[in-house]
Amino acid sequence: MTELFTYYLFPGLILGSIYALGAIGVSLLFGILRFAHFAHGDLMTFGAYVAFSMVTLFNISPYMAIPASIVGGIGISILIDKVCYRPFRQSKTIVLVISSLGVSLMLRSIIQIFWGVDYEVYFSGIQPSIDVAEDFRIKIHHIWIMLGSFSLIFLTHLFLKNTKLGKAMRAMSDDSELALITGIHTERVITATWIIGGSLAAVAGIFLGIDTQLSPSMGWDQLLPLFAAAILGGIGRPYGAIAGAMIIGVAEELSSYPGFLGENAPLLSPAYKTGVAFFIMVVMLIFKPTGLFRGRQF
Amino acid sequence: MNKKKITLKAEGLVGGYGGMNILNSIDIEITQGEIVSIIGPNGAGKTTLLKSIFGLIELKKGNIFLGEVEVTNQSPQNMVMSGLSYVPQERNIFPTLTVKENLDMGAYLRENNLKESMESIFSLYPVLNEKRNQAAGELSGGQQQMLAISRGLMSDPQFLLLDEPTAGLSPKLFDETFDSILKIKELGIGILIVEQNAKKSLKISNRGYVLVAGENRLTGTGESLLINKEVANLFLGGQ
Amino acid sequence: MDILYGWMMYGLSLLTVGGIYGIIVLGLNLQWGITGLFNIGIAGFFAVGAYSTAILTSPATENHVGGFELPVAIGLLGSMFFSGIMAFIIGKICLRLRGDYLAIATIGLAEILRLILKNEVWLTSGPRGIPGIPRPFEELGQPWAEIAFLLIVLTILFIIYLALQRAIHSPWGRVMRAIRENEKAAASTGKDVDGLRLEAFVIGSIFMGLGGALLSHSMKFVGPSASDPLVTTFLAWVMLTIGGSGNNKGAVIGAFIIWTVWSASELLSGVLSFKWMNQLSYFRVFLIGFILQIILQKKPEGIIPEKVYQHK
Numbered sequence: 089m090t091e092l093f094t095y096y097l098f099p100g101l102i103l104g105s106i107y108a109l110g111a112i113g114v115s116l117l118f119g120i121l122r123f124a125h126f127a128h129g130d131l132m133t134f135g136a137y138v139a140f141s142m143v144t145l146f147n148i149s150p151y152m153a154i155p156a157s158i159v160g161g162i163g164i165s166i167l168i169d170k171v172c173y174r175p176f177r178q179s180k181t182i183v184l185v186i187s188s189l190g191v192s193l194m195l196r197s198i199i200q201i202f203w204g205v206d207y208e209v210y211f212s213g214i215q216p217s218i219d220v221a222e223d224f225r226i227k228i229h230h231i232w233i234m235l236g237s238f239s240l241i242f243l244t245h246l247f248l249k250n251t252k253l254g255k256a257m258r259a260m261s262d263d264s265e266l267a268l269i270t271g272i273h274t275e276r277v278i279t280a281t282w283i284i285g286g287s288l289a290a291v292a293g294i295f296l297g298i299d300t301q302l303s304p305s306m307g308w309d310q311l312l313p314l315f316a317a318a319i320l321g322g323i324g325r326p327y328g329a330i331a332g333a334m335i336i337g338v339a340e341e342l343s344s345y346p347g348f349l350g351e352n353a354p355l356l357s358p359a360y361k362t363g364v365a366f367f368i369m370v371v372m373l374i375f376k377p378t379g380l381f382r383g384r385q386f
Numbered sequence: 387m388n389k390k391k392i393t394l395k396a397e398g399l400v401g402g403y404g405g406m407n408i409l410n411s412i413d414i415e416i417t418q419g420e421i422v423s424i425i426g427p428n429g430a431g432k433t434t435l436l437k438s439i440f441g442l443i444e445l446k447k448g449n450i451f452l453g454e455v456e457v458t459n460q461s462p463q464n465m466v467m468s469g470l471s472y473v474p475q476e477r478n479i480f481p482t483l484t485v486k487e488n489l490d491m492g493a494y495l496r497e498n499n500l501k502e503s504m505e506s507i508f509s510l511y512p513v514l515n516e517k518r519n520q521a522a523g524e525l526s527g528g529q530q531q532m533l534a535i536s537r538g539l540m541s542d543p544q545f546l547l548l549d550e551p552t553a554g555l556s557p558k559l560f561d562e563t564f565d566s567i568l569k570i571k572e573l574g575i576g577i578l579i580v581e582q583n584a585k586k587s588l589k590i591s592n593r594g595y596v597l598v599a600g601e602n603r604l605t606g607t608g609e610s611l612l613i614n615k616e617v618a619n620l621f622l623g624g625q
Numbered sequence: 626m627d628i629l630y631g632w633m634m635y636g637l638s639l640l641t642v643g644g645i646y647g648i649i650v651l652g653l654n655l656q657w658g659i660t661g662l663f664n665i666g667i668a669g670f671f672a673v674g675a676y677s678t679a680i681l682t683s684p685a686t687e688n689h690v691g692g693f694e695l696p697v698a699i700g701l702l703g704s705m706f707f708s709g710i711m712a713f714i715i716g717k718i719c720l721r722l723r724g725d726y727l728a729i730a731t732i733g734l735a736e737i738l739r740l741i742l743k744n745e746v747w748l749t750s751g752p753r754g755i756p757g758i759p760r761p762f763e764e765l766g767q768p769w770a771e772i773a774f775l776l777i778v779l780t781i782l783f784i785i786y787l788a789l790q791r792a793i794h795s796p797w798g799r800v801m802r803a804i805r806e807n808e809k810a811a812a813s814t815g816k817d818v819d820g821l822r823l824e825a826f827v828i829g830s831i832f833m834g835l836g837g838a839l840l841s842h843s844m845k846f847v848g849p850s851a852s853d854p855l856v857t858t859f860l861a862w863v864m865l866t867i868g869g870s871g872n873n874k875g876a877v878i879g880a881f882i883i884w885t886v887w888s889a890s891e892l893l894s895g896v897l898s899f900k901w902m903n904q905l906s907y908f909r910v911f912l913i914g915f916i917l918q919i920i921l922q923k924k925p926e927g928i929i930p931e932k933v934y935q936h937k
Contacts, residue, residue, distance in 0.1 A: 124725040126732075175922050182663055185728055186862060187921055189665065193859055194914035200907040252494070255483065259491045262480040269442070269474065271466030271495040271541060312736060315729050325482070359744040366733040370718070373726050 090223040096345045097338060102230050102299060104337025105237035109292035110310060111317035111329040112244060113285025119261030119324020120281050121173065123184035127192035128289060128314060129307035134195060135161045135290025136297040136306065137203045143210050150210040150294050151232065161290025164195075165282040192308065199304045208302040233295045240291060241330055244284060248326060253280050261324040312362050313340065316369035322379030331380065340364045391418040392453040394439075394470075394545050394576060399448035401438045402600075407446070408434040410600035416593075418544055418576045421567065423608065425584040426597035427620065432580040433475065435597070436547045439578075440472040441465050452544075466495050471543035475550040475580075478534035481523030485514050488522050488533055492540025499542070506573075507536045510566055528559040535566070545576040552583055564590055588612045596620070630768075637771045638843075639888055644778040645839045646880040649857070650864045651785055651873060652832030658871040658931070659793060660825035661805030663724060665854075666715075666731030667833055667861050669738040672852035673711050674704035674834025675841040676742065679755040682842075689750040697761045701838050708834020709827050716826040720819065732854070739852040754848025758841050778839055782877065785832060789873050801825060833861075855910065860887065863917045869927025878928065887913060 110132055117125045138160035142153035172191050176183050217227040248254040253276070260267040260277050268274055289307075296306060317336045321328025340361040344354040356364065372379065395415040402408035408431045416422040424432050437443045439450055441460045450458045452468055460468070471492075480488050489507065493500050508515035511532040517525060522533055531551060538546055551567070552560035560583065568590055571577055581587035588594050591608035596617060604617065611617050649671065656662040678700035680691035695703075719730040742749045749755070762773035792798050803811040804818055812818045837857075841847045850856070860883060868879020890909035920927070 118725075124729055172918055179925075181725060182728075183921060183925065185663070185665075185725055186866065187918065189859060189862070190914040190917040190921075193855060194911050197907040197910035197914070201904045201911075205903075205907075252490070255487050255490060256494060259480045259483055259487075262482050263477055266474070266477060266480065267491075268462050269440070269472050270491050270537065271463045272491065273463065312733050315733075319729075357744065360737070360740055362740065363737050366737055369733065370730055373722055373730065374718070377722075377726070 090221070092345060092347060094224050094226075096341045098226065098230070100338035100341030101334065102233055102337070103341060104334035105234055105241075106292050106295045106299065107310065107313050107317050107337050108241060108330045108333035109237055109288040109295070110314045111321070111333045112241070112326045113281075113288050114314050115318040115321060115324060115326055115329035116257065116261060116281050117285055118318060120257065120264065120278060121184070122264070123181040123188065124315065125285075126185060126188040126311065127168070127195055128285070129309070129311040130192045130195040130199075131161060131165060131286060131289040131307065132293035132296065132310065133199055133302075133304060133307035134164055134293065136293030136302050137199055138290070139294045139297070140203065140208055140210065140302055150298055151236075154236075154291060154294060157290045157294055158287040161286040161293075162283050163286075165286030165289075166279060168195075169278065169282050196304050196308065203304070205304055208297075210298055210302075229298050233299060236291065236295065240288060244288065244326065247284070253277065257281060257284075258326075309362070312369070313337070313365040316365040316372075319369050319377075320372050320379055322381040325379065325381045328379055328381035336365050336368060339368060391574075392469075392544055393417045393451075394578075395451045396439055397449050397451075399435065399438060399445055399450075401443055401445040401448070402431075402434065403443070408600050409438060409445075412448075412597065412600065412602055414578075414595050414602075416545065416576045416578050419571060419574050420592045421571050421577045421579065421590055421608075423584070423587040423591040423594040424578065424580045424597060425588070425594060425611075425617075426603070429599075430597040431600040432597060433549055434600075436472060436549055436578070436580060440470060440547060442472075463495070466541050466543075469542075469544035470547065471538040471541050471545070472547040473534050473538040473549060473551065475553055479522045479525075479530050479537065482521055484519050485522055485525070485533060486518040488537050489514075489540050492537035493542075495541060500540075503540055503542060507539055510569055511536060528555055528562070531555060531559075531563060532566070535563075535570075539570065539575075543575060545578060546570065548577060548579045550580055550582060552581065552586075560586065584617075585612065634768060634771065635892075637768065637775055639885060640881075641771070641775045641778050641843055642840065642888070643881040643884040644775070644782045645836050645843065646861065646864060646884050647782045647877040648778075648785055648839070649833050649836035649861050650868070650876040650880045651782075651789055652829040652836070653861050653865050654829075654870065654873060654876040655789060655825055655832070656829035658865060658876065659798065659805065660801045660822060662720070662822060662826055662829075663728045664731045664826070664829070665728045665858055665862070666733075666735035667858040668852045668854045669731070669735030670708045670712060670830040670833035671837035671840075671857045672735075672738060672742060673708045674837030675847045675851040676749055676755070676837075677704040677707040677834070678838035679758050679841050679847045680748075683755055683758050686750075688753070689746065689755065690748050697759060697842060700842070701835060704834045704838035705831045708837070709831045712827045712830030713823070716823045716830075720822050720826060732858075735852065735854060735858065739849065739854075742852050743849045749849075752849055754846060756846050758845045758847065760842050760845055774843060778843075781835070781839070786873055786877060793873065860884075860913070863913055863920075865927075866917060866925075867920050867927055869929040869931060871931030872927070872929045875927050875929035875931075882928075883913070883916075886916070 110128060114125055114128050135157045139150050139153035139157040142148060142156050143150050168191055172187050173184060176187060215227050215229055217225045220226050248258055256272045256277050257280060260272060260274060293307060313336050317332035318329050320335060321332030343356040343361060343364045344358040346354050393415055397413050399409045399412040400407055412435060426432055434443060438445050441462050445459055449456060457468055480491060489504055513529055514533060514536060525533060535551060552563050564586060567577055579587055588608040588611050594606060594608050594611045595602060596604040653667060656664050681693050681695045681703045682697055682700035683692050684694055685692040715734055719727060722730055743751060760774055763770045765773055800816055800821060804821060808818055837851060864879040864883045865876055867883060869875030887909060890912060893905060
């Protein structure tokens with residue numbers, strides 16, 4: 089049992105909280121701008137590398153680099169929106185999707201040009217951990233990642249629930265034409281969405297880098313789980329996205345738990361973790377496209 | 387109330403979607419404190435008229451004046467700022483927001499006296515007060531319609547444009563809706579209303595416009611239109 | 626003379642690969658341009674084709690299944706068969722999804738296929754890839770072998786082009802466009818919309834698989850990079866967008882133009898110092914993305930826009 093918890097369930101929750109940071113942005117953007125943002129994973133990568141530069145330049149811990157990385161994430165998000173998405177506000181969503189696919193590759197190539205293609209890590213050596221109970225060890229980094237993710241999610245929640253702009257964001261995600269009729273500054277809401285999506289993605293990238301390692305395709309490889317979480321939770325439903333992310337994270341880790349079959353063979357080779365997210369997503373899209381929390385369907 | 391009443395005036399409106407014109411030439415006007423009905427067969431351009439007054443559809447020709455100020459082809463935001471409010475027929479609430487949050491959104495462009503407006507709305511529709519913390523999507527159809535009108539009132543408008551406020555409601559509910567529209571009129575707001583239910587809405591209207599194929603066909607007081615033979619033949623039919 | 630000969634060989638390879646992309650983009654045009662199916666899993670079908678022919682035609686080996694040493698023609702047919710089967714299964718499940726959702730599903734499948742190609746060593750030989758894939762007419766020697774292969778590619782391209790041109794102008798093509806423009810209306814006239822969408826999806830994917838197979842033979846090698854979404858999915862989309870979605874001629878011209886730009890930017894790296902060579906290969910990805918942005922914003926209908934056909 090402890091093995092299940094230490095090596096599968098808990099890491100699943102960690103992974104889930106990292107996904108949640110990305111999936112909130114995907115869900116909000118899908119709800120407000122009406123398109124699947126294929127470059128969202130690469131925003132994560134960008135955030136991770138900005139932090140990497142801070143870490144190597146000033147010899148600080150990646151946690152200290154979070155503010156700089158958030159600033160970078162916001163800056164690049166707003167720039168991308170202005171140059172590559174804004175001209176298509178009135179176009180068919182397909183054009184936006186193609187554009188975001190292009191942005192994804194452009195972002196990745198920029199990262200490859202400036203930071204190279206090798207794997208990088210924030211720290212080397214064994215990561216310290218503490219004993220919580222007998223046979224149950226938790227890496228200290230995992231505690232920080234979880235605390236960090238949950239505080240950011242909570243802050244986002246407060247923003248969406250209590251501020252005028254946050255409510256307007258949810259309103260626009262519900263119905264953008266009505267939002268316009270109501271007098272909501274839709275462009276301002278879009279900018280705010282990028283600020284939130286961009287900063288959460290940047291932090292998600294850092295946490296992913298701490299948990300694993302950095303590579304130019306690290307974010308792109310998370311795209312399926314991010315979409316799966318957003319769709320599972322219901323498009324345009326940030327709270328749903330959080331729940332969806334947790335489910336996906338735990339399901340991915342559990343898929344390689346050997347205890348189920350009793351023969352010490354994993355249910356599924358760990359190499360196919362992403363397949364789990366995809367499977368859940370396709371089943372959801374086909375049988376319940378509005379997600380678990382009644383999201384929008386386009 | 388001792389302020390001078392403002393008139394919203396639209397002259398020679400021409401517009402539509404893409405290359406196709408739906409409004410060919412329309413004139414209407416409405417003063418604060420009036421109820422004005424727009425009736426006409428399907429496809430006459432009633433909804434298009436409301437949308438183009440509100441700046442949602444670009445006008446190719448014609449002018450809209452609010453008092454002395456020209457407001458032709460303004461953005462919906464500017465229209466809200468100038469004192470207009472538009473309640474579409476469908477999809478007129480934010481379903482995942484609570485009732486209270488829907489009203490907050492209605493007042494998005496305002497800074498002060500929100501409490502007052504909210505209280506006057508709750509006295510108009512007490513049920514909304516009871517359900518203020520419920521998601522709007524969970525309300526019944528009639529309550530959603532009340533919420534939609536209330537959302538429109540929260541911007542403290544001089545004119546309210548209502549698109550078929552009774553569509554899909556039971557007979558009992560549309561009587562209630564018309565009652566509340568009369569109360570809103572008492573607040574000194576001009577109400578421009580598009581209705582399928584021509585008879586009922588002409589009854590409470592100061593004036594009415596009959597549109598056919600994007601043009602004014604008939605104009606008159608509510609009562610005169612009610613007894614007009616052509617109107618009776620065209621729209622009041624068996625009623 | 627040597628330099629001239631080098632340029633000629635380069636030109637041959639440029640035309641060959643350009644032609645192969647032409648076949649793939651024609652497949653995409655059938656799916657997206659004509660029928661409106663948003664497939665961004667091109668790399669998946671491409672890779673299935675590339676690996677099918679590799680396993681069928683390469684020499685016997687211990688490293689993975691196959692090495693059946695079958696004739697190239699059988700390899701090509703096999704590629705078309707397997708990519709068609711895959712498209713049929715995927716289409717059956719996913720084609721009920723629309724727009725963005727179909728895009729997410731197709732790219733998801735392509736990503737999973739990428740994992741399979743990398744991890745199932747018994748089948749694909751994993752990261753090492755499959756070498757020794759035969760190229761027809763190799764016994765003719767340089768440059769005749771290359772010329773012969775180019776002719777094969779261009780012939781296939783031309784046949785597919787003619788067939789699609791005919792199809793587009795036939796009642797079948799009209800129905801397909803009707804589905805793209807207004808699915809409900811098409812269904813209400815009694816058309817089997819789901820069946821027709823599946824047809825377009827399968828046929829388009831077969832061309833993508835065929836393209837993958839031809840590239841395998843041209844390179845004489847296939848590895849996991851065959852499923853890289855960048856060099857197939859993305860390039861094919863840029864090619865179609867630039868050429869003019871919905872227009873077969875545009876699709877082919879777009880393929881040649883973008884392949885030339887893509888390949889010429891690689892040539893540039895020869896002039897640069899070693900330090901910048903690596904960076905440049907990433908910069909050209911950026912360049913293609915940039916070209917796409919300009920086209921999308923300034924000329925979204927492409928170089929050769931779709932002709933507006935009169936519906937009877």
